[in-house]
Amino acid sequence: MEREGWKIKLLIFAVSALVLLFIAYPLLKVFSSCTASGFIHFFKAPYFMRPFFNSCCLGAGVATVGTIVGFVLAYAVERAKVPFFRVFDLIGTIPVIAPPFIVAISSIMLFGRNGFVVRRFLEGHEFFSVYGFWGLLITETLAYFPTAFLVLKGTLSAIHPTFEEASRSMGAGRARTFWKITAPLCLPGILSSFLLLFIESLADFGNPIILSGGYQVLSVQAYLQITAVYDMGGGAVMAIMLLLPSLIAYVVQKYIVGQRSFVTVAGKVPRSTRKSGKTTILCLELFCLLLVAVILLCYGMILIGAFVRLWGVDYSFVFDNFIKGLQMGSQYIWGSMILAGVSAPITGILGIIIAYLVTRKKFLGRKVLEFTSMLAFAVPGTVIGIGYIMAFNEPHWFMPWALQGTFWIILFLFVFRNMPVGLQAATAGLAQIDVTIEEAARTLGAGNFILFKKIIFPLLAPAFFSGLIYSFVRAMTQISAVIFVVSGKWNLFTVFLLGLVENGELSIAAAMSVVLVVIVLLMMGFLKFVIHRWQVKQMVKAAW
């Protein structure tokens, strides 16, 4: 390794300082706001302990059911290749781009007190309440099973079919092969998916704030403790009790389960032509159809609800919901679009810079920088939000402005919270680029700036754009962290949506959900188009 120039050293210093200030410092602030008496209070008072147990129970439930659903769907799509598997593959990933509580809204429309099913078929009798554990379990499972699906699809596709073929040739039947060979080989993927879903459920804020009813969960209670009771210390204790299980699950997933992969084959895995048994295929097909029906029902409800005068009462077709919603919410919608638009490119570039520094440079604290940057992925949004209001509501010597209530606090929150995905994509991309390519550019006279602009960045463009798309979508759809830092001046679309649901304006909420999804889809389409143009231009011109 050659010695680093002062510019690189300065960059390392600046990036580390930013990561410390906007990720580590708010978290430390949460920890330092807790007192021993606060904790004692927490463990003694049932209204503190109850949400903790509820959150963990719900998390375990969602993780279990979500992993099962994800596995069955992944097996049907990846191994059994049931009829229409391509459709199921696509449908299975739809909830990823949806706002967090879209399923909650549609389940209220169906099963709420004024819900379609409850009114029409049950004559007002709620045979079970969507408000509470079961409602939350179903909505969160529907919202988060795609994570399990994607993880397990990857696991299944990496398992060499020859293992299964060997088992069959030695006389084991289909069922025996599945239980003795395929399932055990999937175990790391299954555990991984379980832990990721547990983290996601624990962190979920949008669904429980709408649906939890009497079943209190930690993320919502911590929010109420701060915004309604004005008890910062109590909120901080709850945030930490929320953070600990998530962090443990994250560390176990990343450093223990993640390392225990059985996948040993590199390169392309041949496709097995052996089919599953007829009964198996039939069962899988039915399961997939049922799942797709439920998902389409959820999203269909939103679409229908958007054009209905007053849900539960007057089902005549109108366009008013859009007009009213857009009038009421224009400030929120613009706020979200501006902040998402500004933060997404910054997030993407920062992800690439950090990935480059931690993979290509050697410096003190490299591992710390990497870990801290990825940390935002594991920390529930509620905890980050609480950390941000505690850290930035007054000026410090190192931060001479109070950021609370400004554009900047939301921007920084978006950038540092959404960065890990771009960072991971860029790290994977850099692993594919031979170091000699950079060395060739250096010896031909390229300094750091040209190296980055002409070599690194163009080669990492796919990673950059996937980080960009992800952070734009996340910025448009997330709520748990930003709800703490929005203000009268800078407010966001999801907060507006939540307000509509809380005021019972279900039809307008549905219309605005449609608008949100359309904005996200348009933006994704636009970015895909830009990427395509970019790649064509790269090759046609001499790239200068």
Add this chain to the structure above:
Amino acid sequence: MYLQLNNISKRFTDRGGNEVSVVKDFDLSVDRGEFICLVGPSGCGKTTVLRMIAGLESPNAGNIILDGTEITNLPPEKREMAVVFQHYALFPHMNVYGNVAFGLNVRRLPKKDIEAKVKEILESVGLDGFEQRAPNELSGGQQQRVALARALVIHPKVLLCDEPLSNLDAALRVQMRSEIKSIQRRLNLTTVYVTHDEDEARFLADRTIEMKSVTK
């Protein structure tokens, strides 16, 4: 002396955390226009010496002097040398023209001059008409010619080659080495060339330096 290495030493830390000495008290003097081959078994540090001349590694001790100026701590982009790598290291997102023009673009030459120089050098390595091809559309021999053209076009003070022919088949290797030799003669290029093939070294070099592994 045009290029001089005085008492160069280089140590690396291996995976176990032990210091390993790769090059120890190495001296080298190269005249202007001279073709030097560094030969020796793998692991003897010849590539490391080349990388230290290029500025891709910093020596732990000793100094490097080019044309009367000390360059030991100069970053690679300021040394005006060019390296031809074993695996070519062509920029995969640029076509042949973009690859060859890269060093000239960095030096902000006028567009006309760049076009003329690229055309001339591509002709001399026998690749005229290939400007719009992407690197992955070329054969190994063609890729190596592009890498050579990319290095030559900037008129480097020293041309550094790190086993540039080892990935080519035998027949092509013989053909390419005569081409390299004739171009080097024509341009009177100072060249340091690393190889483990003694035949190749004998054919190419004005002077061959045999390196041995540092005894532990």
